[in-house]
Amino acid sequence: MMLTMLWLLSVLMASVILASSPSRGETNDQVAVPSHKGLYFGYGSNLWRTQMEQRCPTSEFLGIARLDGYRWIINKRGYANVVQFNLTDPHTGYPTNDTTDNDVVWGAVYYLNKQEEAKLDREEHVPWAYTKEYMPVKFWPKNTREPSIKDLPMLVYIDRKRVVPGKPRKEYLYRMNMAIRDALQERIPRKYVDKYLRKYIQEDWWRCDNPWRYPCNI
Incomplete structure (x- = not known):
């Protein structure tokens, strides 16, 4: 635990140094970081802590984070995905800086060693179901109320092919309800959960006469 926290502190300090260092012909977003x-x-x-402990036993929960510019959906495969938000004005087609609740995704941050990451790759069916990208996120270490000074690059599993909303698979509903429970306990905003995750993940889905018909009226 202590070694992980020291490592995390070094990452945070390195991000500040990189942010303030000039780059040769690169923008701040393009500053090279270790892969x-x-x-x-x-x-x-994987917001569900128990699932992560089973999948990656040596992983460590570090806090929560927010990915800007993306929205949370259930895709046609029946599983969670993040879809890049189109930052253009729908009337003019020009770029806009306007932001709404649509274009953020909240998540849990874990430390993974390379062996655990390889295990998770198999669980997430890389590269068929998801591909791996490093994206800058705002990070709130656990037991703190302030985000990191600099956005940190983190591993995100994303499906850029299946970006149309769909219905969740039956087995996924239970796991996502456990994930939502843990997310709320870690202070991920309830407004976000209720507005976007609950759009797809019904809380009392097991009471449906036909759980395969979703959403159902109960």
Whole structure:
């Protein structure tokens, strides 16, 4: 635990140094970082701490984070995905800086070593179901109320092919309800959960006469 926290502190300090260092012909967003920092951003059923402990026993929960510019959906496969938000004005087609609740995704942050990351790759069916990208996120270490000074690059599993909303698979509903429970306990905003996750993940889905018909009237 102590070694992980010291490692995390070094990552935070390095991000500040990189942010203030000039880059040769690069923007701040393009500053080179090591390809494996060990930080993983889980936004779907891996919000469920028990599932992560089973999948990656040596992983460590570090806090929560927010990915800007994306929205949370259940895709046609029946599982969670994040879809990049189109930051253009629908009337003019020009870029806009306007933001809404639509274009953020909240998740849990875990430390993974390379062996655990390889296990998670298999669980997430990389590269068929998801591909792996490093994205900058705002990070709130556990037991703190302030985010990190600099956005940190974290591993995100994303499906850029299946970006149309769909219905959740039956087995996924239970896991996502456990994930939502843990997310709320870690102070992920209830407004976000209720507005976006609950759009797809019904709380009392097991009371449906036909759980395969979703959403159902109860």
